[in-house]
Amino acid sequence: MARRCAICGKGPAAGYSLSHSHVRSHRRFLPNLQRVRVVIGGVARRASVCTACLKAGRARRAVYAPVRASSEAAKTAATSAAPST
Numbered sequence: 678m679a680r681r682c683a684i685c686g687k688g689p690a691a692g693y694s695l696s697h698s699h700v701r702s703h704r705r706f707l708p709n710l711q712r713v714r715v716v717i718g719g720v721a722r723r724a725s726v727c728t729a730c731l732k733a734g735r736a737r738r739a740v741y742a743p744v745r746a747s748s749e750a751a752k753t754a755a756t757s758a759a760p761s762t
Contacts, residue, residue, distance in 0.1 A: 680707055683717065683724035684736050714739040 681688040687708045693701040710725040713736070717724060721739030730736045 680710060681725070682708060682710060682727040682730060683715070684726055684730040687727050687729070714741075 679688070689708070690706040692704055692706055694704045695701055709728045711728060711731065712723055713726055713731070714721055715724050715726055716737045716739050724736075726736045731738075
């Protein structure tokens with residue numbers, strides 16, 4: 678899995694660790710990615726999203742919702758099942 682944000686494309690950056698004696702050694706700055714359920718293209722899917730996108734609201738969280746019959750469908754089913762007089 679690539680260390681890249683699914684929303685903004687933020688990825689690893691290169692830089693230096695700087696010691697007290699000012700000796701530089703190469704290091705990588707990795708983005709803070711979280712695996713969350715987000716809506717991408719109208720479909721809820723699990724994706725790696727950086728915390729900057731989550732805080733800014735660029736990634737819309739997908740919520741788990743139980744599947745229920747709508748109230749209109751329930752009323753229609755109830756009236757059609759009732760005997761007519």
